[in-house]
Amino acid sequence: KYNLSKKALGISPSLTLEITAKAQELKRQGVDIIGFGAGEPDYNTPENISCEAIKAIKEGQTRYTATSGIPELKAAICRKLLEDNSLSYEPKNILVSNGAKHSLFNAFSAILNPGDEVIVPVPYWVSYPEFVKLADGVPVFLETKESNGFKYDIEELKKAITPKTKAIILNSPSNPTGAVYDAEDLAAIAKLAVEKGIFVVSDEIYEKLIYEGEHRSIASFGDDIKDLTIVINGMSKAYAMTGWRIGYAAAHEDIIKVMTNVQSHATSNPNSIAQYASVEALNGSQDEIEKMRQSFEQRRNYMVEKINSIEGLSCIAPKGAFYIMANISALKGKTVDGMKLETSLDVAALFLEKANVAIVPGVAFGADDFIRLSYATSLENIEEGLKRIEVVLKK
């Protein structure tokens, strides 16, 4: 009916949000659904953080702030980056935004010209290709293998680089695969990026949720790579603060300046109250986040073992984040409970319709041989959900 923007029409809806909405709708209708779709911790924001927000409201911290964020928060972020990641930045290197998603959007808007290529790991987090397209760039998909822990193969990465390559997306720990890059991997990618003069957009939002290995920021591998890296992080996953919408970027000031200009017209400053709460999140006690990490680890261990005991499913143990990519290739071509399984969407439909279990089909992440199950839900739900899947797959 309308002559709408071709660029905007080319943007896919977020399949993960759609599936969550579908499962919620069924729940509302009274269907007993077990959801493995969640992209957020199932915990409430720790009390000390919420209290700071209430205090900020009472003290009248309810006006516009500087576009790039309040000085207290930028100072807390600089301290965190130095202590946790050995990264020395000044407040001029920091831009606080409305969630890490917004930080990523600003980053691609700042670095891309029409036709610039960005290397995106497959399986990818659903928003990466769309950010690139929104900024007139071209996503170049680079397959990673389950047998390589879903990490980039450095030789293949080299081959994927063309004269048009502007940036590489690095997401460690990864959504949806749980991949965590070790120091050796990061050093190799850093060397390559520096040699070719390519930006690295390093999405480190799951940094605090690691079960094997340790988190290292690629920006810490030398001044040359630091100048080419845009570090992205935020409050959502580590502090159970998804609804507060605070994320941040750290990079060379020339990049941050342009990102800040973009943000100043799009949204101005991020929410003032949430910024004060975030200062407490970063500077206050970190005990709660360690408790959350431990319970995620317990669920992960149970889930990996159980999935590998179910015929037709298998998975590698994710090293971080809170998702499992279960391999469903053994189910393809089979008929289960009267439903023919040819794609990950068919498997998702089978589980939803015949087992009342919601998962995300791998096609959403460009990987149709997989489904993603989130373990940001109680152990009780995980046990029940996997039992239902086991029962239906025996049919």
Ligand code: PLP
């Ligand atoms: N990056 C990854 C890999 C994610 O999974 C998410 C959330 O799902 C985000 C960034 C965005 O988080 P937020 O915008 O809530 O900070």
